[in-house]
Amino acid sequence: MWRPPRLLPRPLCRAAATGPGRRLLLSTPVFYANGPPHIGHLYSALLADALLRHRRLRAAGPARLCTGTDEHGLKIQQTAAAAGTSPAELCERVSGLFRQALTQAGVAYTDFTRTSEPRHQRAVRHFWGALRDGGVLYKGAYEGWYCTPEESFLTESQLAERTDAQGRPCKVSLETGHEVHWTKEENYMFRLSAFRDPLQNWLRDNPRAIFPDPFYQCVLRWLDEDLPDLSVSRERSRLQWGIPVPSDPTQTIYVWVDALVNYLSVVGYPESHGTWWPAVHHVVGKDILKFHALYWPALLLAAGLEPPERILVHSHWTVRGQKMSKSLGNVVDPSVCVGQYGVDGFRYFLLRQGVPERDCDYYDEKVVKLVNSELADALGGLLNRTTAPSINPSNTYPSFSEPCFPKVLDSREAKGTGRACAEDYELVAAVASLPAQVDSYFESFQIYKALECIAQCVRQTNSFFQRHRPWKLDRRDAEEHLWLDTILHITLECLRVYGTLLQPVVPHMADKLLSRLAVGPGERGLSGLIFLARYDGKPCPFEGRQLGPDTGILFHRLGKSETMKKRKQEA
Numbered sequence: 007m008w009r010p011p012r013l014l015p016r017p018l019c020r021a022a023a024t025g026p027g028r029r030l031l032l033s034t035p036v037f038y039a040n041g042p043p044h045i046g047h048l049y050s051a052l053l054a055d056a057l058l059r060h061r062r063l064r065a066a067g068p069a070r071l072c073t074g075t076d077e078h079g080l081k082i083q084q085t086a087a088a089a090g091t092s093p094a095e096l097c098e099r100v101s102g103l104f105r106q107a108l109t110q111a112g113v114a115y116t117d118f119t120r121t122s123e124p125r126h127q128r129a130v131r132h133f134w135g136a137l138r139d140g141g142v143l144y145k146g147a148y149e150g151w152y153c154t155p156e157e158s159f160l161t162e163s164q165l166a167e168r169t170d171a172q173g174r175p176c177k178v179s180l181e182t183g184h185e186v187h188w189t190k191e192e193n194y195m196f197r198l199s200a201f202r203d204p205l206q207n208w209l210r211d212n213p214r215a216i217f218p219d220p221f222y223q224c225v226l227r228w229l230d231e232d233l234p235d236l237s238v239s240r241e242r243s244r245l246q247w248g249i250p251v252p253s254d255p256t257q258t259i260y261v262w263v264d265a266l267v268n269y270l271s272v273v274g275y276p277e278s279h280g281t282w283w284p285a286v287h288h289v290v291g292k293d294i295l296k297f298h299a300l301y302w303p304a305l306l307l308a309a310g311l312e313p314p315e316r317i318l319v320h321s322h323w324t325v326r327g328q329k330m331s332k333s334l335g336n337v338v339d340p341s342v343c344v345g346q347y348g349v350d351g352f353r354y355f356l357l358r359q360g361v362p363e364r365d366c367d368y369y370d371e372k373v374v375k376l377v378n379s380e381l382a383d384a385l386g387g388l389l390n391r392t393t394a395p396s397i398n399p400s401n402t403y404p405s406f407s408e409p410c411f412p413k414v415l416d417s418r419e420a421k422g423t424g425r426a427c428a429e430d431y432e433l434v435a436a437v438a439s440l441p442a443q444v445d446s447y448f449e450s451f452q453i454y455k456a457l458e459c460i461a462q463c464v465r466q467t468n469s470f471f472q473r474h475r476p477w478k479l480d481r482r483d484a485e486e487h488l489w490l491d492t493i494l495h496i497t498l499e500c501l502r503v504y505g506t507l508l509q510p511v512v513p514h515m516a517d518k519l520l521s522r523l524a525v526g527p528g529e530r531g532l533s534g535l536i537f538l539a540r541y542d543g544k545p546c547p548f549e550g551r552q553l554g555p556d557t558g559i560l561f562h563r564l565g566k567s568e569t570m571k572k573r574k575q576e577a
Contacts (some may be wrong), residue, residue, distance in 0.1 A: 016426050018295065024129065026333065027066070027067040027068075027462055028067045028284050028285060029067055029068045029069070029071050029282055030061065030285050030286075030287065030527045031069070031071075031269075031273060031282045031283075031285060031286045031287070032054045032057055032069065032070070032072070032286075032287050032289065033054065033071070033072045033073070033272075033286060033288050033289065034054050034071075034072070034289055034290075035050060035075040035076070035265075035267050035288075035291070035294060036075055036076040036119060036121060036268045037074070037075055037076060038074075038075075038076045038081070038082075038157075039075040039076060039077045039081070039097045039100040039101055040081045040082050040085045041100065041332075042100065042104060042107075042339070043340055044150060044330060044338055044339065044340065045323055045330075045356065046291065046322060046330065046369065047104070047107070047340075047342065048107060048108075048111055048340045049320065049323060049360055049428065050289055050290065050291060050320065050467050051108055051352055052111065052113065052114075052356055052357055053289050053318070053320060053360070053362075053451075053453065054289040055071060055112070055113045055115070055398070056114075056357055056448075056453055056511055057287070057318075057448065057451075057453075057510075058063060058070075058510075059114065059510035060239055060280065060445075060448045060510040060532070063197070063509060063510065063529070063530070063531055063533075064445070064507075064532045064533055065531060065533050070117065070282070071113075071114065071115045071116050071117070072117040072118075072119060072268075072269070072272045073108065073113070073115045073117070073118055073119075074101075074104075074117075074118050074120055074268060074272075075097065075104055075119075075121070075330065076261065076264075076265040076268075077097040077101065077121045078122070078248040078249065078261050078265075079119055079157045079247065079248065079261035080154050080157065080240070080245050080247075080261075081154050081157060082096060083245065083247040084244065090096075093247040097120070097122055101120055103275065106341075107340050107341060108532030110341060111340060111344060111349060111352065112349050112353065112514070119268045119272050120270060121264055121375075126267070126268060126271040127249050129251050129267055129270055129275045129276065130249050130263070130264050131249065132275070133263075133267050133270065133275070133305075133309055134259060134263075135252060136276075136309035136310060137238075137305065137308055138252075138564060140308050140310070142200070142308040143193055143194050143196060143197075144197070144236070145192065145193070145195070146192070146195045146235075147188065147192050148190070148191060148192070148193045148194070148237045149188070149190035149191070150188070151165060151186040151187070151188060151189070152178060152186060153182070153185075154184075154187075155182065155184040155293075156179060156181075156182060157190070158188055158297075159237060160179055164179060164180050164181065165179065165186060165273065166179075166180050167555075168183075168185075170185065174360075178378065178380070178552045181293060182293075183331075184458060186497045191241045192241065193237045193241070194237075194238050194239040194251065194257060195236065195237055195238065195499055196235060196236040196237075196238045196305065197235055198233055198235050198236045198300075198304055199233050199235050199309075200234075201304040201308070202229055202233050204304075204307050205229055205300070205303060205307075206226075206229050206291075207223065208303060208313055209226060214316065215313070215314075215315070215558070216295075216316075216317045216319065217317070217318055217319065217450070218319065218362050218363045220363055221292065221317075221319040222434050225295070225299045225300060228296065228300055229300075236301060237260065238259070238263050239251050239258060239259055239260055240255050240257070240258050241256065241257065241399040242257055242258050242366050245258045246258070247459065248261060249264055253378040262297050262301070263305065266297065266301070266302045269286060269314070270290065274338070276308055278490045280448070284311070284312040284313065284314055284315055285315055286314040287314070287315060287317075287318055288316070288317045288318065289318045289320070290317060290318070290319055290320075291319070291321075292319055292322065293318055293320065293331055294321055295317075298317050299317050299319075299466055302314075314412050318362070320360065320362040321361070321362060321363065321365045322365045322367065323338075323360070323366055323367070324367050324368065325338060325367070325369065326365070326366055326367065326368075326369045327367055334571075337414055338368060340352070343373075346373075346564070347373055347374075347564060348542065348562075349515050350381070350512035350513075350515040350541065351373070351381065351467065351564065352373075353511055353512055353560070354376075354377055354380075354381060354412060354511055355372075356457075357453050357457060358454055358457045358461075358511075359372070359376065359454065359455065360453075360454060361454055362452070363443065370406055372567055373446050373564070375407060376464075377561070377564060378565070380461050380464070380562045381561040382559075382560075382562065382563040382564070383517065383563075384461070384464045384468060385422055385501075385519075385560060385561070386561045387468070387494070388464065388467060388468055389501055389522065390559070390560070391405065392497045392498055393494045393522065393553060396477065397476055397477055397490075397494070397569075398553075400548060401553045402552055402553060403498055403523070403548045403549055403551045403552075403553060404490075404491035404494045404495050404498075404550075405488075405491050405492075405495060405549055405550060406491070406495040406496070406538070406540035406541070406546065407489065407491065408540070408541075409423045409424060409488070410422045410424050410426070410488055410492045411424050411492050411494060411496070411541065412426075412490045413541055414431060425474075425489045425492070428497075429466075429469070432466070433463075433466045433470050433496075433500075434496070434538060436462075436463050436466060436539070437463050437466075437500050437503055438538065439465075440459060440460065440503060440537075441503065441506075441532060441535050441537070443456070443459050444456040444459060444460065444507050449460070450508075453511070456507075456559055460507055460508065463504070464502065464504060467497060467500045467501075470493075470496070470497070471493065474489075474493050476490050476493045479493075494548065495546075496538065498548075499537055499546075500537075501519065501524055502520070502523050502537075502548070503525060503535065503537050505519035505520040505523065505525070506532065507530075507535075509530065515561055518560060519557075521554045521555075521557055522553060522554050523548070523553060523554065524548070524551050524552060524553050524554040524555045525548070529547070537554075
């Protein structure tokens with residue numbers, strides 16, 4: 007007699023996997039290959055990419071980023087037929103578009119899985135066998151409302167009444183607005199209902215397993231509701247484009263089960279996955295939360311595997327307040343964005359404005375205003391002014407004068423000492439604490455807050471520079487020369503910290519900035535990032551160093567036709 011499984015105990019290797027040098031696999035969903043990529047896809051990938059780059063800068067241990075395309079299912083079968091091509095040809099073309107978009111946006115993925123690949127199909131068949139051998143599958147009649155674009159059955163609570171193009175009443179998905187159709191067929195069913203307790207135990211023991219917290223609470227509520235068994239196959243007569251159920255050629259494995267197994271196939275399941283699994287962080291959109299936070303952990307437990315370490319969830323992008331849809335003609339093409347705003351401008355906007363807990367709005371004027379203000383003017387302008395020949399004729403990292411900027415324990419003590427004022431000490435304190443702040447926000451999947459903190463410090467540094475007007479100081483006066491050099495030293499130190507911290511988000515621009523400051527490849531990590539060592543009486547390796555060659559304007563302001571044309575040519 008089949009008995010509900012108990013939550014598997016954590017393996018002994020788990021404790022070792024949490025220390026320094028542990029492995030980590032970051033993943034995006036495998037994107038559905040029925041159409042070209044849009045900015046929602048790229049947002050998932052950029053979040054995962056920034057987390058990967060930040061981890062590498064911390065030298066925290068081996069890390070990988072996997073992505074790919076989900077290439078089976080009824081929607082692809084129908085889309086290919088409507089286009090007069092085969093599903094294989096459609097997937098080959100669309101998969102290429104995703105690879106191109108990810109590469110164009112600077113996503114440093116290490117693995118790209120296509121679910122049509124033999125290695126993946128082999129893993130899916132083995133995973134199905136593990137479910138079957140565990141006694142969690144049975145064959146039964148299933149009927150319900152099926153949404154082909156979402157490739158899922160929906161409950162009545164997930165539906166709304168609408169009228170179709172001919173004015174006839176119909177039911178649609180509340181989430182997407184896609185029409186649903188009543189479907190009745192004999193499928194293999196997964197005993198999801200038996201996994202309520204194991205899933206609740208898993209979440210109680212791991213309160214950060216699903217993040218941000220509103221999504222964690224959402225999954226807990228789902229587990230308190232009715233948890234019907236899950237259809238995990240479709241009749242082969244309806245769906246030919248998919249992996250056949252082993253030993254039953256009349257059935258095709260449900261596309262979502264197939265797709266989810268990519269997280270295992272990429273790490274060598276069923277033979278060598280233990281090297282990486284379960285040290286995995288999935289980055290997913292809220293529309294697929296139920297599949298990743300409910301169905302996937304249950305399937306893993308049923309197959310004798312642990313759930314992933316974390317599921318990081320983000321919300322959607324709207325366009326001028328409206329949901330992106332082909333019918334509205336407002337789907338945003340990421341390749342056009344890269345052409346208009348540059349790779350770094352596009353990355354910075356999405357990661358700076360995207361808040362995982364809530365939907366975010368996109369429109370061109372918003373992008374232009376933000377990146378011009380924070381990248382071109384605030385950061386780029388500060389670098390230009392600090393390295394200008396009129397202020398820094400020797401093109402060096404000038405010396406810091408302790409008498410001009412003496413160390414104090416409290417910024418209120420600054421009055422009457424040296425040339426610095428209380429606001430200057432507040433700047434130094436803010437930038438000194440910035441790396442730890444940024445690290446904390448990356449760890450808590452709040453990259454936008456990390457960028458807010460950096461932008462605030464950049465504004466403070468501009469105020470510092472403007473307040474002391476170094477262009478008014480006379481280099482021929484010894485005291486003023488020392489103070490001028492100290493102002494430049496502090497400003498360049500701030501810029502070095504900002505360039506280092508911005509590498510995961512705007513890698514090309516950060517490289518340009520750090521190269522201008524002559525910061526070598528081995529000096530760009532986060533683990534040894536020290537700000538203003540001379541203030542603490544320690545040597546600064548950059549003091550007196552010749553700056554790097556002029557790398558030109560750090561970030562060209564958007565809006566000028568020649569600039570836009572240049573960006574499109576580069577893209």
